[in-house]
Amino acid sequence: MGTDKPSMSEHQGALTRSASSPDNEPTIEFKYRRELWLNHGHEWLYGDDGEMQCSSCMKYGVWDYKRDDLEKIEKAVMLARMERAAKQLADLGKEP
Numbered sequence: 001m002g003t004d005k006p007s008m009s010e011h012q013g014a015l016t017r018s019a020s021s022p023d024n025e026p027t028i029e030f031k032y033r034r035e036l037w038l039n040h041g042h043e044w045l046y047g048d049d050g051e052m053q054c055s056s057c058m059k060y061g062v063w064d065y066k067r068d069d070l071e072k073i074e075k076a077v078m079l080a081r082m083e084r085a086a087k088q089l090a091d092l093g094k095e096p
């Protein structure tokens with residue numbers, strides 16, 4: 001039996017195709033880095049000129065999602081998401 005997967009809505013607007021990007025298709029790693037950058041929970045992202053930077057991640061030792069070590073980026077993303085989840089939990093516990 002096939003299961004119907006809901007179609008994932010694509011992110012739009014955050015990134016526009018850079019005129020300076022090479023003709024090649026973006027690599028899987030690049031797509032993965034971009035996905036992490038877009039969805040790690042911070043809001044003030046810098047993405048001009050095809051850059052993928054987040055100053056909020058500096059406290060995790062990472063800010064350049066395009067060039068920093070992928071393992072470090074994955075750790076930073078995990079920490080950012082946990083921090084965000086913890087905040088949401090704390091907000092839930094607060095009396096209105």
Ligand SMILES: [Zn+2]
Nearest residue numbers: 042054056057
């Ligand atoms: Zn960040």
